Amino acid sequence: MTxxxxxxxxxxxxxxxxxxxxxxxxxARLLDPEAPLRAGSALTARKAVELWEDQVxxxxxxxxxxxxxxxxxxxxxxxxxxxxQNAVIGALLRDTDPCFxxxxxxxxxxxxxxxxxxxxxxxDTLLGLVASSDDPISQGRHKVWGSRRLWVPxxxxxxxxxxxxxxxxxxxxxxxxxxxxxxxxxxxxIVACSFGDASASHATALTGINxxxxxxxxxxxxxxxxVCEDNRIGISVDTPSGWxxxxxxxxxxxxxxxxxxxxxxxxxxxARAIETCRTSRGPVFLHLDTVRLLGHAGSDVETTYHSWEExxxxxxxxxxxxxxxxxxxxxxAMPGDLKAIVADARDRVRAAARExxxxxxxxxxxxxxxTLAPYDAPAVREQASLPVEPARRAEFxxxxxxxxxTSAPRRxxxxxxxxxxxxxxxxxxxxxxxGEDVGKKGGxxxxxxxxxxxxxxxxxxDTLLxxxxxxxxxxxxxxxxxxPVPEIQYLAYLHNAVDQLRGEASSLSFFSSGQFTNPMVVRxxxxxxxxxFGGHFHNDNAxxxxxxxxxxxxxxxxxxxxxxxxxxGAVALAKANGRVVIFLEPIALYHERDLYADGDAxxxxxxxxxxxxxxxxxxxxxxxxxxxxxxxxxxxxxxxxVRLALRAAKRLADDHGIRARVLDLRWIEPLPHDAVARHAAxxxxxxxxxxxxxxxxxxxxxxxxxxxxxxxxxxxxxxxAADSFVPLGPAADLVLLSEDDIVRGAREVTA
Numbered sequence: 001m002t003x004x005x006x007x008x009x010x011x012x013x014x015x016x017x018x019x020x021x022x023x024x025x026x027x028a029r030l031l032d033p034e035a036p037l038r039a040g041s042a043l044t045a046r047k048a049v050e051l052w053e054d055q056v057x058x059x060x061x062x063x064x065x066x067x068x069x070x071x072x073x074x075x076x077x078x079x080x081x082x083x084x085q086n087a088v089i090g091a092l093l094r095d096t097d098p099c100f101x102x103x104x105x106x107x108x109x110x111x112x113x114x115x116x117x118x119x120x121x122x123x124d125t126l127l128g129l130v131a132s133s134d135d136p137i138s139q140g141r142h143k144v145w146g147s148r149r150l151w152v153p154x155x156x157x158x159x160x161x162x163x164x165x166x167x168x169x170x171x172x173x174x175x176x177x178x179x180x181x182x183x184x185x186x187x188x189x190i191v192a193c194s195f196g197d198a199s200a201s202h203a204t205a206l207t208g209i210n211x212x213x214x215x216x217x218x219x220x221x222x223x224x225x226x227v228c229e230d231n232r233i234g235i236s237v238d239t240p241s242g243w244x245x246x247x248x249x250x251x252x253x254x255x256x257x258x259x260x261x262x263x264x265x266x267x268x269x270x271a272r273a274i275e276t277c278r279t280s281r282g283p284v285f286l287h288l289d290t291v292r293l294l295g296h297a298g299s300d301v302e303t304t305y306h307s308w309e310e311x312x313x314x315x316x317x318x319x320x321x322x323x324x325x326x327x328x329x330x331x332x333a334m335p336g337d338l339k340a341i342v343a344d345a346r347d348r349v350r351a352a353a354r355e356x357x358x359x360x361x362x363x364x365x366x367x368x369x370x371t372l373a374p375y376d377a378p379a380v381r382e383q384a385s386l387p388v389e390p391a392r393r394a395e396f397x398x399x400x401x402x403x404x405x406t407s408a409p410r411r412x413x414x415x416x417x418x419x420x421x422x423x424x425x426x427x428x429x430x431x432x433x434x435g436e437d438v439g440k441k442g443g444x445x446x447x448x449x450x451x452x453x454x455x456x457x458x459x460x461x462d463t464l465l466x467x468x469x470x471x472x473x474x475x476x477x478x479x480x481x482x483x484p485v486p487e488i489q490y491l492a493y494l495h496n497a498v499d500q501l502r503g504e505a506s507s508l509s510f511f512s513s514g515q516f517t518n519p520m521v522v523r524x525x526x527x528x529x530x531x532x533f534g535g536h537f538h539n540d541n542a543x544x545x546x547x548x549x550x551x552x553x554x555x556x557x558x559x560x561x562x563x564x565x566x567x568x569g570a571v572a573l574a575k576a577n578g579r580v581v582i583f584l585e586p587i588a589l590y591h592e593r594d595l596y597a598d599g600d601a602x603x604x605x606x607x608x609x610x611x612x613x614x615x616x617x618x619x620x621x622x623x624x625x626x627x628x629x630x631x632x633x634x635x636x637x638x639x640x641x642v643r644l645a646l647r648a649a650k651r652l653a654d655d656h657g658i659r660a661r662v663l664d665l666r667w668i669e670p671l672p673h674d675a676v677a678r679h680a681a682x683x684x685x686x687x688x689x690x691x692x693x694x695x696x697x698x699x700x701x702x703x704x705x706x707x708x709x710x711x712x713x714x715x716x717x718x719x720x721a722a723d724s725f726v727p728l729g730p731a732a733d734l735v736l737l738s739e740d741d742i743v744r745g746a747r748e749v750t751a
Contacts, residue, residue, distance in 0.1 A: 027331035058106030077298025080106030163208025166193035168476020198234025260289035416560035435487030478518035491526025517578025529588035624664030
């Protein structure tokens with residue numbers, strides 16, 4: 001037999017199926033539609049034929065995607081070909097079992113849509129392929145598998161970054177009910193998460209699986225079904241034979257199921273796995289045998305790493321071909337019936353494609369970014385004005401309300417944040433606080449002190465020491481209607497997990513057209529000035545990778561009363577608009593008391609009582625102003641820089657006759673450019689005092705660029721920290737922004 005080396009493997013694979021159906025002989029006896037394919041199986045002939053139809057439909061979508069790409073009409077060719085057995089999962093799961101899906105999930109989506117009914121999965125998929133603004137999930141922003149009605153939040157192409165949030169959702173199901181918050185899905189729902197065998201080696205995948213096992217081992221229900229679709233290759237890199245089974249089959253605290261063999265065997269194994277997950281409320285690993293056909297994507301030249309013989313061997317394992325044989329040989333279907341299904345799928349998909357290419361595309365910048373960073377100011381103010389019951393406050397604070405405190409330790413930033421957290425938890429029963437050491441210990445710096453004792457372990461709890469898991473739990477909990485306030489213990493600890501914010505949390509609203517959101521306020525202790533203590537990992541002054549995340553909000557306080565008001569505004573923004581907010585807390589100011597001289601207590605402030613008024617909070621764009629009548633130089637700054645700038649302003653006035661207006665930016669993403677421009681217009685010069693790294697670290701570049709582009713005519717300059725890690729001990733003072741730097745910079749820019 002001559003080996004077919006045609007480069008058009010779509011046609012070759014389709015031809016293999018067509019030739020079989022043309023030559024197949026029907027079984028001697030046809031099965032009753034409700035009879036099982038084999039004795040003891042739960043898969044009936046009727047359901048098996050429906051599954052095959054969904055698989056064929058998925059395959060035809062893959063073929064049409066290649067044709068559209070060839071004609072310059074579509075933009076995505078990663079196919080589901082060879083992975084169609086995942087349709088079994090789509091048929092078995094309930095439509096209220098949320099699914100976080102691998103990008104080869106066409107069969108699953110077709111079967112899930114059939115189960116729910118009333119969906120148009122073929123047309124919806126094609127609208128995504130051609131990037132049409134009519135695409136019901138992403139409106140043309142990306143080709144994703146997703147549906148609000150089907151409970152499929154969209155995932156992008158990162159191979160394993162969705163596992164932690166899927167685990168987080170499974171964890172949050174019982175947690176929310178313990179908190180007394182009504183969940184949007186039934187009490188016995190499970191969460192499914194699919195990924196490939198190559199992805200299973202990714203650090204983020206292992207993090208998610210470890211977190212699920214850890215939670216279940218600790219007695220916390222975590223009903224998640226991990227579906228590893230094993231095609232034994234990642235683009236061109238082979239997965240060692242038996243690796244997935246060897247790696248995951250003997251793990252403690254996760255049940256392992258191997259779904260291979262005929263379609264009815266896969267069905268029965270998957271059904272047992274799902275039922276185990278549902279009844280045990282624990283993690284299950286379902287190893288699904290697949291094969292990758294048609295290469296990694298349309299642009300992949302598979303012959304650069306596989307021989308023609310190897311490619312032909314893979315194609316001989318085509319699940320559509322194997323399932324067709326099974327249906328014919330068992331008498332579940334006649335060959336002619338299957339031929340008709342193929343012909344109908346081809347006609348339906350191509351007819352839908354002809355219509356999809358005529359549908360509109362995104363045509364304006366405003367339309368593209370519409371769902372990236374929604375801001376409904378009245379809704380945010382309304383959320384910030386929700387009352388806090390006075391009697392509950394009095395009980396929580398043992399009659400000693402924070403606004404009545406007179407002692408220094410109860411009037412600093414740390415104490416104000418502790419009180420603000422308590423007030424928001426009293427205000428919002430769905431709010432939960434978690435992270436490393438936040439529970440019994442009350443936080444490294446005491447900011448969560450007494451919260452667990454007063455609100456219980458369901459709402460305030462310690463996590464394992466892994467920032468990726470912390471942010472995954474936050475995303476999953478937010479999907480379930482909870483309002484997570486996770487703590488990242490130090491800014492430097494966030495960097496190895498930042499993709500959970502960049503690639504996942506902050507992109508969800510964008511890629512789902514606002515249909516899915518994961519509101520959260522991520523508290524991050526950071527910045528420097530701890531008098532050399534701890535070195536770089538406890539004095540990290542690099543925020544560039546956070547400011548670079550589209551749609552994220554970053555807010556940082558400089559004093560205690562501002563911290564409380566800003567935190568209220570941040571929580572209201574997250575709740576009202578589904579936003580991801582990073583609340584960056586300057587560690588060095590947690591317990592600061594003084595401003596100009598030791599013992600002056602001028603950096604202690606009264607706690608702002610929550611009165612149920614919008615004025616109780618601070619909102620994006622609202623800045624802090626000191627010495628508003630000064631016009632010689634404007635000093636925009638933030639966090640530690642505010643206190644440094646105020647000290648420098650006193651020296652400038654006393655020693656040099658220069659009157660400086662200090663502007664606390666507060667909101668460093670997005671920056672309050674309008675407020676900066678308004679105050680700059682009153683001043684002869686501008687000096688940005690940026691405590692973060694000179695390059696790719698802080699805000700000085702953006703502030704000065706915006707002023708220059710707006711036509712500001714005064715002189716402009718900046719003083720910044722050195723482009724260096726922060727060393728240990730007194731050497732830290734050599735690289736950080738100093739009061740002397742600000743004085744010198746102000747004198748030069750006003751000379």
